[in-house]
Amino acid sequence: MTLERDFLLIDRYRILEILGQGGMGAVYRAVDENLGLEVAVKENLFTSDEYTRQFRREATILANLRHSNLPRVSDHFEVENKGQYLVMDYIEGEDLRQRMDRIGVLPEEDVIVIGAAICDALQYLHTREPVILHRDIKPGNIKINPDGIVYLVDFGLAKIVHGTQATTTGARAMTPGYSSPEQYGTARTDQRSDIYSLGATLYASLTGSIPEDGLARAMEQADLTEIRKHNPRVSRRLSAVLEKGLAIHPEDRYQAAIEYKQALLNASTATRQLGAPEEMTVSPPPEDADAEKAKVNRVEASPAIQPQIRMSSESTSRLRRKRSKRNMRLAIGALVLFAVFGIAWLATGGLESVFGGGDISSITITATDAAEISPTTQQNSSTEEAPTPGNTSTPQPTPTGVSIVGVAFTPTPTPLVGPTLNEVIAFASDRSGSNQIWTLDTGTNRLTQITEQDGGACQPEWSPDAKFIAFVSPCEGNRDFYLDSQIYAINLETNQTTLLIAETGVFDPAWSPDGASLLFVKAKSVTDSQIFRLNFSDNTIVWMTQRIKVNIAPSWSPDGKSILFSSSRKGGLRLYVMRNIRGIEPKLLTRSQTRDNYNATWSPLDGKIIFSQKIQLEGTLRRLVYVYENMLDITDLNQYVETPFANRDVIVPEHDPDISPEGYWVAFESWPDGNNHDIWVLHWDADARIRLTTDPADDFDPAWKP
Secondary structure, eight states: OOOOTTOEETTTEEEEEEEEEETTEEEEEEEETTTTEEEEEEEEOOOOHHHHHHHHHHHHHHHTOOOTTSOOEEEEEEETTTEEEEEEEOOOSEEHHHHHHHHSSOOHHHHHHHHHHHHHHHHHHHTSSSEEEOOOOSGGGEEEOTTOBEEEOOOTTOEEEETTEEEESSOOOOOTTTSOGGGGTTSOOOHHHHHHHHHHHHHHHHHSSBOOOHHHHHTTSOOOOOHHHHOTTSOHHHHHHHHHHTOSSGGGSOSSHHHHHHHHHTTOTTTTTOOSGGGOBOOOOOTTOOTGGGTTTOOOOOBSSOOOOOOOHHHHHHHHHHSOHHHHHHHHHHHHHHHHHGGGTTOOOSOTTTTSOOOOSSOOOOGGGGGGTOSOSSSOOOSSSOOOOOOOOOOOOOOOOEEOOOOOOOOOOOOOSSSOSOOEEEEEEOTTSSOEEEEEETTTTEEEEOOOOTTOOEEEEEOTTSSEEEEEEOOOSOOSOOTTOEEEEEETTTTEEEEEEOSSSEEEEEEOTTSSEEEEEEEEETTEEEEEEEETTTTEEEEOOOSSSBEEEEEEOTTSSEEEEEEOTTSSOEEEEEESSTTOOOEEOOOSTTSOEEEEEEOTTTOOEEEEEEEESSSEEEEEEEEOSOTTOOSOGGGOOEEESSOOSSOOOEEEEEEOTTSSEEEEEEOTTSSOOEEEEEETTTOOEEEOOOOSSOEEEEEEOO
16 A cells, blocks of 8 residues: 555654655655654565565675665664554755756766766666666666765666575566576576666667667677767767677676776766765756656657567577577577566666656566565575465455445255365456456355456466466457466455556466466467466576467466366367476377367366366356366376266356366356356256356356465
8 A cells, every 4th residue: 555645664764755666665854853864665565474584584695785886775674464664864956867858968978977877876786795786777766966976776677696696676577678598598697797777778869769679689689879870979988888798698898887887987088087975976967956857757768760570480590590609599588578578668777766766657577577476485486397286375365345235145055075066266347347357256156356456457467476466458348368467466365456467468367376486378369379487486487388389278287287178289279288388399189089179177176177077068168077087197108098077957157167276066158048147156067056146247167365
């Protein structure tokens, strides 16, 4: 919940105004009433046990930083069940982007001094123990105070490197044009990644144009425009220095910030003798250069060229022929990431100007922020084998959210085998005027609206610890493809919604049993959709299906070692199963010949698979069927026989099944009268069919709470 003006935080920090807000929390300008000083308070609303431990560890490291070009972290604390907070110096003045808005391209000497000052700060960060990488250098994160002193701000994205391990404080952002190719997941980031981003920032301040995106350049889809083509007045020496800092391969850049600093200073006779920190100043901003008068609402300049990436086999083959093995791995890895992020054009980066004013009004959380949502952040999912399932935390009760009067229903009394129906189901419904996510507590009949998304929401998917629901939006109706949707996650403890994957045309989210990764579908069209795996531990994306066909509706086996999905690779929609390994050829599971099968789910109890199947009976209907026996062993698929799920005299439409956590109940969408789509459940053994919802609106996409 956003803190209001004049709110007193921990009886010390009085909130003056909100500087910006994003998916993870807000940044406030406040006054420290103990000391009478203005401060910036950065808030994080993710409060998992692992993140809390990480926050304490990293906040302590950041609080010990002392450098003349870095703001000071003066305090850090937690508010139980609400969030964690960093308190930092509030830097007055303007950021570099605002200066560029105000005066246009900067003088060459000013660019050199700004770059040298930031190099000093980076050299300090890169030589700490443990090493600290900034990872989000851009004009909005360079501040110039009223004395002309240059500051590198916003440590919310900093990565702390402990030996060979790395942890991240806050969100990790990708800013097109400023982020190095390796930040898209093509290789490990190190101090040379910060050097690349600084070079891109200085390039933009000299030319007024953001350099071509490093990811597209790595894939040979774009070339860097020489600085002097934008601004012929820039010296050849300085142009060469900056262009070296923007080299695609880290080994071709400057290897240390101190080396980059010296090259910058040597690029001009006017700056060659500079070196002391007190000499690294530029002209101060005008006295009236506050956030509003400095055009803070302007979005950073678009790249001069927006590269178009083509994912054809022809272009992939061309890259393979022309590049070495190392370069081929870079290009393929970049290709995978681009397919998901679309070079992250929709992402606006991290929280801008965290230590002072700035434009952070339009923040997009991308898939790279997903580690903050994952219930398990320490699991290393970057390996190709599926991670070993871990213990998830105890599910928390679903929060009240938007209270709706419960809709009563009367279950049909039936002798049941196994647990009684007393669970929570999430589903999509347009009963409020647009499709939104709702939950129904079948024990108390309480109905609760969870989302209020513009454009609607559907396809709810619980995280294994039941603290989050992933969903897609916009959602205009119940469809197999959502070509304009994105994937979000809502924190059910705080009601905070985060954009999880910013690329459009992504849907069918499926959380792994251990919470370490998320399967999803990215569709170019209704004839070309692929399945990807997002690994939360290292924020990498793995392209799983790699075949230009329809591949949709992925589902995990209970042990997380196998993946079930529907594909058109042999005509129609058939079920396939594959190991959770990149590049493995899937095996055909379907035994129903030409009938379409989809929306399959794996029983957590005994490995049965249940799915929707289209059959022709007085028109097109759907019924539920299952593949009998334990399907955890996929080495011999010929032993399994397809059998109708329930024996009934009258076949009625039953669609999109989901099996309850204990394995006894199956929820599905049904419309026996041919019109009213509602949520129904069937007991696995007793064939007890119960209607849960009765609203005239369409109810669909049922999902049991873990």
